[in-house]
Amino acid sequence: MPQVTSGKKRQLVIVGGGFAGINAARSLAKSPDLEITLIDRQNHHLFQPLLYQVAMAGLSPADIAAPIRAMLSSQKNCRVIQGEVTGVDLVQKLVQSDAGPLPFDYLLIACGARHSYFGREEWEEFAPGLKTLEQATEIRRRVLTAFETAERSTDPEEQRRLLTFVVVGGGPTGVELAGAIGEMSRFTLAKDFRRIEPRSARIVLIEAGPRILPMFSETLAARAMRDLEQLGAQVWTNAKVTSVDAHGVQVGAERLNSETVLWAAGVVAAPLSRALGLPLDRAGRIVVEPDLSVAGHPNIFAGGDIASFSHQTGTPLPGVAPVAMQAGRQIARNILNDVEGKPRESFRYVDKGQMATIGRSRAIVAVGRFEKAGFLAWVMWLVIHIYYLTGFKNRILVVISWAWSYLTFNRGARLIVRRDWRMFRKPSAAAAPSGESVPPSTGAA
Amino acid sequence: MPQVTSGKKRQLVIVGGGFAGINAARSLAKSPDLEITLIDRQNHHLFQPLLYQVAMAGLSPADIAAPIRAMLSSQKNCRVIQGEVTGVDLVQKLVQSDAGPLPFDYLLIACGARHSYFGREEWEEFAPGLKTLEQATEIRRRVLTAFETAERSTDPEEQRRLLTFVVVGGGPTGVELAGAIGEMSRFTLAKDFRRIEPRSARIVLIEAGPRILPMFSETLAARAMRDLEQLGAQVWTNAKVTSVDAHGVQVGAERLNSETVLWAAGVVAAPLSRALGLPLDRAGRIVVEPDLSVAGHPNIFAGGDIASFSHQTGTPLPGVAPVAMQAGRQIARNILNDVEGKPRESFRYVDKGQMATIGRSRAIVAVGRFEKAGFLAWVMWLVIHIYYLTGFKNRILVVISWAWSYLTFNRGARLIVRRDWRMFRKPSAAAAPSGESVPPSTGAA
Numbered sequence: 076m077p078q079v080t081s082g083k084k085r086q087l088v089i090v091g092g093g094f095a096g097i098n099a100a101r102s103l104a105k106s107p108d109l110e111i112t113l114i115d116r117q118n119h120h121l122f123q124p125l126l127y128q129v130a131m132a133g134l135s136p137a138d139i140a141a142p143i144r145a146m147l148s149s150q151k152n153c154r155v156i157q158g159e160v161t162g163v164d165l166v167q168k169l170v171q172s173d174a175g176p177l178p179f180d181y182l183l184i185a186c187g188a189r190h191s192y193f194g195r196e197e198w199e200e201f202a203p204g205l206k207t208l209e210q211a212t213e214i215r216r217r218v219l220t221a222f223e224t225a226e227r228s229t230d231p232e233e234q235r236r237l238l239t240f241v242v243v244g245g246g247p248t249g250v251e252l253a254g255a256i257g258e259m260s261r262f263t264l265a266k267d268f269r270r271i272e273p274r275s276a277r278i279v280l281i282e283a284g285p286r287i288l289p290m291f292s293e294t295l296a297a298r299a300m301r302d303l304e305q306l307g308a309q310v311w312t313n314a315k316v317t318s319v320d321a322h323g324v325q326v327g328a329e330r331l332n333s334e335t336v337l338w339a340a341g342v343v344a345a346p347l348s349r350a351l352g353l354p355l356d357r358a359g360r361i362v363v364e365p366d367l368s369v370a371g372h373p374n375i376f377a378g379g380d381i382a383s384f385s386h387q388t389g390t391p392l393p394g395v396a397p398v399a400m401q402a403g404r405q406i407a408r409n410i411l412n413d414v415e416g417k418p419r420e421s422f423r424y425v426d427k428g429q430m431a432t433i434g435r436s437r438a439i440v441a442v443g444r445f446e447k448a449g450f451l452a453w454v455m456w457l458v459i460h461i462y463y464l465t466g467f468k469n470r471i472l473v474v475i476s477w478a479w480s481y482l483t484f485n486r487g488a489r490l491i492v493r494r495d496w497r498m499f500r501k502p503s504a505a506a507a508p509s510g511e512s513v514p515p516s517t518g519a520a
Numbered sequence: 521m522p523q524v525t526s527g528k529k530r531q532l533v534i535v536g537g538g539f540a541g542i543n544a545a546r547s548l549a550k551s552p553d554l555e556i557t558l559i560d561r562q563n564h565h566l567f568q569p570l571l572y573q574v575a576m577a578g579l580s581p582a583d584i585a586a587p588i589r590a591m592l593s594s595q596k597n598c599r600v601i602q603g604e605v606t607g608v609d610l611v612q613k614l615v616q617s618d619a620g621p622l623p624f625d626y627l628l629i630a631c632g633a634r635h636s637y638f639g640r641e642e643w644e645e646f647a648p649g650l651k652t653l654e655q656a657t658e659i660r661r662r663v664l665t666a667f668e669t670a671e672r673s674t675d676p677e678e679q680r681r682l683l684t685f686v687v688v689g690g691g692p693t694g695v696e697l698a699g700a701i702g703e704m705s706r707f708t709l710a711k712d713f714r715r716i717e718p719r720s721a722r723i724v725l726i727e728a729g730p731r732i733l734p735m736f737s738e739t740l741a742a743r744a745m746r747d748l749e750q751l752g753a754q755v756w757t758n759a760k761v762t763s764v765d766a767h768g769v770q771v772g773a774e775r776l777n778s779e780t781v782l783w784a785a786g787v788v789a790a791p792l793s794r795a796l797g798l799p800l801d802r803a804g805r806i807v808v809e810p811d812l813s814v815a816g817h818p819n820i821f822a823g824g825d826i827a828s829f830s831h832q833t834g835t836p837l838p839g840v841a842p843v844a845m846q847a848g849r850q851i852a853r854n855i856l857n858d859v860e861g862k863p864r865e866s867f868r869y870v871d872k873g874q875m876a877t878i879g880r881s882r883a884i885v886a887v888g889r890f891e892k893a894g895f896l897a898w899v900m901w902l903v904i905h906i907y908y909l910t911g912f913k914n915r916i917l918v919v920i921s922w923a924w925s926y927l928t929f930n931r932g933a934r935l936i937v938r939r940d941w942r943m944f945r946k947p948s949a950a951a952a953p954s955g956e957s958v959p960p961s962t963g964a965a
Contacts (some may be wrong), residue, residue, distance in 0.1 A: 118668060118936040135580035144712040145934065154714040157668040157936070174672040196944035209941035223602040227619040267589045269599040363640035380644035429585060489590065491563040491602070494939065498655035499641035 087410060088170045088179040090160050090187035090347070092120050094396050095379030098403030099183055104150045111153040112177055114170070115186075116155045118142055121208065122464055124396055127248060129211035130337075131255035132219065132263075132489045136208045139464065154232040160186070163351050165372065181374050181410050184347065184361060185403065188380035188394055191341035191358075198319040202338040205441050206246055213493065214337055218256065219491050221335045222264060225271045236332045238276045241324055242308075243316050243341035245282030246290075247431040250299055252337055253280040254433035257306025263489075278308035280329060281324070283315045283340070288431060288439075297441040298448040303431040316340075342394060344381045356383040356391060365421035367406050375408070378402035381438040384422060392424055396463075401425065405500065430456045522693075532855060533604050533615045533624040534558040535792070536631035537565050537588040539841050540824030543848030544628055549595045553859050555830055556598040557622055559615070559633075563587055563602045566653065567909055569841055572693060574656035575782075576700035577664065577708075577934045581653045605631070608796050609815065626819050626855050629792065629806060630848065631810065633825035633839055636786035636803075643764040647686075647745045647783040657937065659782055664936050666780045667709060670716045681777045683721045686769055688761050689784035690727030691735075692876040695744060697782055698725040699878035702751025708934075723753035724778075726771060728760045728785070733876060735838065735882075740884040743893040747878040761785075789826045789837060801828040801836060810866035821854070823847035829867060839871055841908075848869065889954050910926065 079427060085108060091095045092115035100113055119140040128134040144155045158174035170177040190204030203210050203217070218240065225237035238260075242253045260276035267273070280287065280303065290298040300310050311326065318325040323332040346361035353369050354362040360383035361369060367384065369375045379399035383391040386435065392398045401424055409419040427444030430452065438453035440446070447455070530553060537560035545558050564585040573579040589600045603619035608627065615622040648658050659683065663685065670682035683705075687698045705721035712718070725732065732755060733741040737749030745755050756771065763770040768777040789804035798814050799807040805828035806814060812829065814820045824844035828836040837843045846869055852865040873887030875897065883898035883952045885891070892900070 104773070116932070118664065135582045135933075136937065137580045137935055140935055142712070142934040148690050148712045156672055158672060175674075192944070199942055199944045203941060207941065208935065212937070213941040219563065227601055227603060229620075267587070267593045267600075452643075488580075489587040490582055490585055490653065492581065492657070493654050494650060496652065497644055498657040499637070500645045 083108060084110050085110045085180040085414065086178055087181040087183065088177050089183045089185060090119070090170065091115055091184070091345075091379065091381075092155075093123075093185060093187050093379055094399035095185035095403035095406070096183065097143070097146060098400045099185070099378065100147055100150065100153055100402045102407030103411065104152070106152065106411060106414065109152055109410070112141065112156060112179075113147065113153060114156045114158050114160060114174070114177065115143055115171055116157070116159045117207070118144065119208070120146055123206075124460060125464065126205055126208075126211050127251040129208065129488070130205055130214035130218075130252065130359075131259060132215050133136060133255070135488045136212065140208060160215075160347060163347075165351065165375070167459065168374075172201075183403075183406055184351075184375065184377045185375075185379045186345040186347055186381055188342045188344050190338055190358075191343035192338070193341055195255060195319075198338070200242060201319045201321055202324075202336040204338045205252070215273075215488070216333050216491050218259075219489060222260075222271070222273060222276075223491070224334075226268050231362045234271060234321065235277075237334050238271065238273075239323075239331070239333040239335075240276060241321075241331055241336045242278070242280045242334045242339055243324070243336065244341075245280055245284065245310065245312070246339060247288065249280055249282070249337075249339035250287060250303065250431055250433055252339060253278050253304055253308040253394030254437065255304065255305055257308045258434045261307060261381045274307070276307060278306075279333075280308055280310045281314045281316060281326060282310065282312045284312065286312055291431070291439060291441055292446060295441060295446055297446060299431065299433055299437075299439050306434055306437075313453040314356070342380070343484060348377075348381050351378075356385075358383070358391075360391065365420050366409050366419040366517065367402055368409070368419075376406045378406050385425075386421070387424055395429070397427060398424055430459070432456050524687075524876070528553055528925070529555050530625040530672075530859065531623055532556045532626040533622050533630065534628045534630060534828075535615065536560055536629070536790075536824065537562070537600075537628060538568075538632050538824055539844035540630035540848035540851075541628065542588070542591060543845045544630070544823065545592055545595065545598055546853045546858065547849045547852030548597070551597060551856060551859065554597055554855070556595075556853070557601060557624075558588065558592065558598060559601045559603050559605060559617055559619065559622065560588055560673055561602070561604045562652070563589065564653070565591060568651075569655050569785070570909065571650055571653075572696040572700060574653065574933070575650055575659035575663075575697065576704060577660050578700070580933045581657065583842065585653060594755060600712060605792060608792075610820070617832065619894055624819075626858075627821065628848075628851055629796075629820065629822045629826060630844070630904075631790040631792055631826055632823045633805075634781055634786045634790050637783070637787035638786055640764075643783070646764045646766055647688060647769075647781040649783045659697075660933070661936050662780050664934060667705075667713065667716070667718060667721075667905055668936070669779075671713050680722075681767065682779050682781075683716065683718075683722045684768075684778040685721065685775055686771070686778045686781045687723070687725045688764075688781065689786075690725055690729070690732030690755065691784060692733065694725055694727070694782075694784035695732060695748065697784060698723050698753040699748055699751055699882065702748070702753045703879045706752060719752070721750075721752060724776060725753055725755045726759045726761060726769070727755065727757045729757065732759055733875060736876070736884060736886055737891060740886060740891055742894060744876065744878050744882075744884050747882040751879055751882075787825070793822075793826050798822075801830075803836075811814055811854050811864040813854070813864075814845055814868050821851045823851050829869075831866070832869055840874070842872060875900050875904070 118145050122139040125139045146342050147153045157485050158172045160172045162171040192198045203213050221237045225234045228234045240256050242249045256278050260273040264273040314326045317326050348361050361377040361445045362383045363377050363385045367376050384390045384406035405422045412419050429441040430439040438456040439448045441451040565588050570584045592598045601619050603617045605617045607616040616940040637643045649656050666682045670679045673679045685701050687694045701723050705718040709718040759771045761769050793806050806822040807828045808822050810831045812821050825839040830836045850867045855866050875885040877883040881895045881898050883901040884893045885897040
């Protein structure tokens with residue numbers, strides 16, 4: 076398995092097939108002097124910005140994911156491995172993985188971030204985060220099952236608890252989730268139930284800070300808040316969740332009963348960052364130099380959500396797709412510069428602005444001093460997301476079809492899929508893994 | 521919860537939202553004298569004839585499934601419950617369910633069939649069947665993971681085992697699965713790997729009887745067999761599987777090493793059929809009278825794969841979608857006849873022929889004495905399936921988009937999705953449920 080670094084070919088190992096890793100690999104497609112190995116624990120690249128749409132049954136997992144292997148299929152200098160990286164030997168220049176050791180001349184660490192429960196990881200089973208397709212499907216299962224169970228219930232107290240949805244975290248993801256639940260209950264599901272009134276669903280967005288969407292101006296954040304309220308979502312600011320259990324959350328002295336709690340609060344770098352003895356910032360991200368390499372390790376780069384780059388603005392760049400894409404491309408250029416004997420360049424992030432969507436016809440956009448809210452902002456959001464999604468899906472017709480279903484309020488993926496695929500089970504085997512909270516109707520399957 | 525049968529309204533309870541149940545409910549949309557309750561353990565109706573396409577990564581689960589609730593949303597006399605039926609009290613006329621008791625004047629039992637392992641249910645974990653979306657996703661995970669694991673392997677013996685796929689059962693489903701694996705390995709995946717040659721994948725279709733596709737003529741079955749062989753699949757007839765384990769199957773004295781075994785052999789009626797004390801045939805199906813009611817229980821009907829109707833041809837009608845759809849509509853008509861004081865009619869199945877597909881441009885069609893194989897047969901197959909799928913998906917654009925990806929060899933849903941959505945787990949909780957065989961790279965997640 077270990078490959079010998081051949082004559083002039085240099086080995087580049089990329090850990091992670093997200094925006095940074097894929098963009099770096101693609102930028103090096105025409106570099107015959109490099110042999111690239113991209114390793115990822117998942118077999119697919121994920122278009123994260125639309126992941127909330129999978130959680131909210133608007134899109135199918137395959138609509139926003141593509142096999143990494145297929146994306147890099149025609150790139151002859153690149154091979155793809157589905158595997159888990161367990162460590163890096165910085166001295167021997169070896170990536171250790173469950174697919175064997177991978178020797179490298181250059182290393183790009185780009186395995187992203189996950190949600191942080193601030194040391195309370197036991198909350199995860201009661202409040203899933205939204206970083207992977209598996210989590211998105213789990214959230215979809217929980218939200219749809221809550222409506223189904225409420226329809227079967229005859230206990231008004233239980234129905235109320237089932238029709239209360241709590242989203243923790245007032246960043247873009249939390250806002251998107253809260254808005255989408257509001258929309259689903261008010262439009263998509265409105266006529267489908269007989270006993271319950273989906274429109275009466277209560278959505279509470281809990282934010283520990285003084286306001287939601289702190290990366291936007293006060294004006295835009297206020298607009299987003301009004302939009303959320305029109306969709307039936309209440310926003311609690313300065314509200315800190317002090318505990319989470321299977322039936323709700325505690326917010327200081329206040330108890331909020333809910334069967335469905337979603338977690339969109341803190342983010343922490345993937346665990347690999349801590350295992351390497353490299354310089355980290357407070358969020359566990361790898362601190363990088365102006366050229367995106369790690370201090371003292373010029374052959375090791377970090378990009379995307381796992382990297383902390385603060386040379387441009389004094390504070391680390393945000394963990395968003397454009398930063399990861401641009402960083403991936405810059406890292407590729409700097410490796411090429413090395414190969415060609417040219418000096419490296421400093422990374423300079425070109426901020427094209429930021430946007431968040433609250434629901435159909437409701438979005439906010441900020442590009443420098445230009446600010447826009449409402450329908451036009453939403454169209455801009457839609458066009459940009461379709462444009463980038465087409466870029467890697469390469470299937471314009473598919474993109475049109477989901478854009479259509481998105482435009483028409485149709486949620487095409489309202490599936491409750493069970494966790495267990497087996498039909499024949501002993502009663503003991505039917506039980507969920509220990510400690511797991513199973514929504515009633517799913518568990519009874 | 522229990523509802524009192526009001527004045528003139530008659531209660532119809534439909535157990536199962538498959539082709540029979542949905543067609544019965546829809547045919548009664550304009551009957552103000554009926555109150556219909558449809559209960560299903562899943563929240564979705566499934567277009568079973570294309571389920572193998574989900575297993576083979578050609579389609580997404582949501583492409584061939586629709587929420588039962590949404591399908592019947594505008595039908596005011598019908599409510600939908602997601603729940604599990606635990607029994608039927610024939611005397612009290614109550615369906616017992618985990619959503620409470622459901623009183624009925626008329627009952628339609630239409631909860632289908634599942635695979636039979638001929639008393640060896642322990643084989644299921646090594647050889648999943650294909651009846652539900654969960655099973656289709658599990659098969660997709662296993663097949664794609666086998667290729668990924670083979671690419672990482674350096675042991676030729678292990679690679680061979682990983683690239684050997686066994687399908688048990690030579691009916692239409694087995695033929696479709698074997699053909700689709702052949703196509704995937706020869707076309708879709710051909711250029712995506714560096715170490716393995718997906719084209720070299722070996723596919724073995726095992727049939728206990730003397731030939732595959734016994735419902736077709738010798739000529740058509742022979743043609744299907746040649747088509748399969750062109751796609752790299754070998755057909756073993758008169759071959760009986762005597763044991764299945766995690767690493768292969770035993771076929772009499774012969775051992776076939778394979779990490780991926782799929783089960784498309786026998787079918788048995790859903791367990792509810794046995795719980796009611798009604799007359800059953802040898803496959804456990806409920807024997808129905810000419811009017812599709814159960815002997816001695818004129819108010820109880822059975823339709824679809826759980827019913828055994830042999831008045832027309834002497835042998836039970838096959839468990840296919842057209843039989844279920846027509847039976848569902850006939851049952852609706854007979855209930856209406858009762859309500860209107862007219863005599864019931866006998867069911868007469870109109871056989872529009874049968875078809876099976878082996879792969880792109882490869883299908884067989886038989887309508888009475890008319891027989892066709894090859895490209896034209898495949899176009900007929902495609903048109904008919906698109907037509908019926910459009911019927912319930914109601915989204916022509918979506919259907920076009922998947923037809924497009926189907927025509928272009930693009931398998932848009934090549935996702936390996938893990939079973940566990942959680943990021944933070946104790947090592948003990950990370951273990952798979954007891955007795956479960958987890959493909960290596962998935963288990964290592």
